[in-house]
Amino acid sequence: MDKISIGILTSSDRAANKVYEDVSGKEIINFLNEVLNNSFEPVYHVVPDEKEKIVATLKSMAEQNCGLIVTTGGTGPAPRDVTPEATAELCEKMLPGFGELMRQVSLQYVPTAILSRQTAGIYKQSLIVNLPGKPSAIRQCLEAVFPAIPYCLDLIGGPYLECDESKIKVFRPKS
Numbered sequence: 570m571d572k573i574s575i576g577i578l579t580s581s582d583r584a585a586n587k588v589y590e591d592v593s594g595k596e597i598i599n600f601l602n603e604v605l606n607n608s609f610e611p612v613y614h615v616v617p618d619e620k621e622k623i624v625a626t627l628k629s630m631a632e633q634n635c636g637l638i639v640t641t642g643g644t645g646p647a648p649r650d651v652t653p654e655a656t657a658e659l660c661e662k663m664l665p666g667f668g669e670l671m672r673q674v675s676l677q678y679v680p681t682a683i684l685s686r687q688t689a690g691i692y693k694q695s696l697i698v699n700l701p702g703k704p705s706a707i708r709q710c711l712e713a714v715f716p717a718i719p720y721c722l723d724l725i726g727g728p729y730l731e732c733d734e735s736k737i738k739v740f741r742p743k744s
């Protein structure tokens with residue numbers, strides 16, 4: 570199986586300024602390592618909460634053939650939270666179902682889940698999925714939406730993802 574590239578983008582002023590270590594971005598990589606059967610190359614960046622920087626980094630990840638790009642942080646209501654805006658600015662199509670499901674699942678853990686404006690969208694042949702910044706949110710959100718991600722990538726001409734069946738039950742309606 571060919572090695573694929575996956576983008577991991579942390580949008581956080583404090584992680585970018587090294588006020589704290591970026592645990593959430595690393596947690597995304599750990600999750601992907603656990604569930605994917607494909608071997609993959611993480612294209613990993615930490616940027617401050619600035620829309621232009623986020624858009625430019627997402628675009629560059631897509632140009633490096635990252636069929637899947639997962640972001641963390643900057644989805645809330647605070648003035649500098651702009652990751653969903655950056656995602657929407659770049660994407661040609663939005664997939665609001667991702668945000669709807671992740672918020673629904675997250676509500677089982679925290680009532681403040683409704684404060685996240687996390688979404689997902691398609692830019693060329695890349696699927697971009699936003700997660701909240703909290704390290705504990707990463708697994709909770711990715712476990713919920715991951716079963717639908719491989720088929721989404723099939724539909725946009727992205728890489729063929731295969732998962733460890735004991736961890737993620739991938740659903741491909743046409744197979």
Ligand SMILES: Nc1ncnc2c1ncn2[C@@H]1O[C@H](COP(=O)(O)OP(=O)(O)OP(=O)(O)O)[C@@H](O)[C@H]1O
Nearest residue numbers: 581582583584590591592593594618642643702703
């Ligand atoms: N990338 C991260 N790595 C580790 N901890 C994080 C990260 N992002 C958020 N956190 C934790 O979650 C808490 C809430 O995150 P908050 O919503 O304030 O972050 P943010 O808006 O995504 O990032 P920032 O405020 O630094 O720009 C933080 O106080 C921190 O403890």
Ligand SMILES: Nc1nc2c(c(=O)[nH]1)N[C@H]1C(S)=C(S)[C@@H](COP(=O)(O)O)O[C@H]1N2
Nearest residue numbers: 642643644645675681682685701702703706
């Ligand atoms: N699963 C999960 N979702 C969550 C949270 C969480 O702790 N776990 N935190 C919420 C809170 S408190 C906020 S403010 C929003 C936005 O977080 P962000 O700005 O770090 O992306 O995500 C929400 N969604």
